[in-house]
Amino acid sequence: MTDIPFEKISVEEAHNSTWQELPPPKVLDKNWGAHRFPLSQDKPDIKQLMPWVQQLPPEVRPRQLVIQYARIANKLAELWKHPIACEKYFNALMIDDRGDRQGFPADVALELAALQAYFTTHVLVQHYSVWGDRIG
8 A cells, every 4th residue: 555645734825725716606596487377378267256256145255366376276276166175275375385485465365365265164164074074
């Protein structure tokens, strides 16, 4: 086995010889578009939305949600028949798990909160067994 050659140098010399200017860190642009589901519809699906909206009480019928966020309204109408999935979707809409979402406009947020309250008190309640187990 051969010895490794070395040379004694001062700490300053070692620091100067090994220190290099690092390139500036890349600023990663958060492009969430690649991670999102494809936009199914930007326009309200009237065939699906109208029966769903009409069966809701007038005080919780979403108006601004359908106008401003048609794809969310379409998804809620689709999931309304599946309470567990709808509950998860409501939670994903209302709780920011990424920390950088700006949120909904006030009128849309109020409509979503009213819909969620109605959903949990009138729709979701019916999907528990006598022993408190979820059904569905």
